[in-house]
């Protein structure tokens with residue numbers, strides 16, 4: 218298996234992902250939010266890039282079936298039900314709902330994968346489960362698509378990519394990859410016992426703290442609390458093997 222990492226979604230064109238197995242990562246905070254919502258019984262999530270798109274797409278459902286969520290530069294939209302804080306999606310109210318999620322980086326990265334053969338959604342909250350799944354299907358090549366922040370490399374997505382490679386190598390021995398993959402693995406191995414200290418140094422970590430979201434930062438670093446496999450297919454994200462995922466316990 219060969220691992221290739223893209224540091225930002227701006228680095229990749231849709232055609233680069235054609236027929237590829239792609240794992241999308243946006244640790245702060247979109248993919249952490251998606252994983253949390255699905256772990257709490259959300260029916261399916263539509264990643265969209267504008268509030269208008271969310272409103273148009275969601276109009277096919279009754280109001281009771283729909284939740285609108287998201288943010289721009291960290292701040293929630295006035296007429297939406299929720300923002301982009303994973304903690305908001307731990308509620309019973311999300312159960313059975315169709316979530317239309319608009320975010321600055323993560324949902325845009327997810328929309329880039331329309332030509333991929335399989336798309337998975339990863340965060341630190343479910344990184345080991347994603348690695349287990351990939352090793353089980355054993356593809357020749359996997360692309361880890363980090364969302365990045367506003368077109369720039371970010372540590373938090375690279376750390377999650379490194380964690381996935383770390384767990385893959387635990388199962389399969391040495392993993393081949395590009396130099397970003399080697400760097401991501403080293404970064405995770407060197408910092409896995411001090412993730413919070415590292416994240417507090419990042420632009421996004423500092424911004425979340427300034428915006429009053431320090432709890433989000435702590436939460437997004439809780440490794441493997443939700444061992445689920447969210448899969449994007451036909452423009453919506455659902456749990457793979459929903460029956461197996463349902464009833465899983467949150468490991469605190």
Ligand SMILES: O=C(O)[C@H](CS(=O)(=O)O)OP(=O)(O)O
Nearest residue numbers: 246247290291320321322323
């Ligand atoms: O809400 C977030 O954490 C970010 C917004 S930004 O990086 O502060 O602009 O969005 P995401 O798409 O989850 O990276």
Ligand SMILES: [Mg+2]
Nearest residue numbers: 243245246322
């Ligand atoms: Mg992000």
